[in-house]
Amino acid sequence: MNAVEYFIRRLQHETDVSDVAARLEAGDTGFVLVDVRDEAAWNQGHVPGALHLPRREIVGRAGTLVPSGTQVVTYCWGPGCNGATKGALAFAELGYAVKEMLGGYEYWVREGLGIDSGRGLRRPEPDALTVVVGSAACAC
Secondary structure, three states: OOHHHHHHHHHHHEEEHHHHHHHHHOOOOOEEEEEOOOHHHHHHOEOOOOEEOOHHHHHHHHHHHOOOOOEEEEEOOOOOOOHHHHHHHHHHHOOOOEEEEEOHHHHHHHOOOOEEOOOOEEOOOOOOOOOOOOOOOOOO
């Protein structure tokens, strides 16, 4: 496989926080964002509008929660966790078109995007290492 093929394949199965935020903001209903973390992590905070489906429950519950043919985007805590990758694999094995959100919840928060912790929505201050004030984190 050459470099072009490699990167095309990666982009078919990966997305990032900025792209997911843009899709949600645009009202894109063509996908379901799935938080695969456990209950305690979900309660600590999650992306507004995400579906909570812990990774270990995907095989048993996905069919009743996510319509067949729906694109799924999974996320977990962050780059130091492979839960989103394992969740994406479980959805793929069930036949769903799936992408993994790189950066996970950690980078969602670090970019200052809206979060829901059950105590209402809030926007944390962006981390200066990930966001240039007035622009997206990845101006790529």
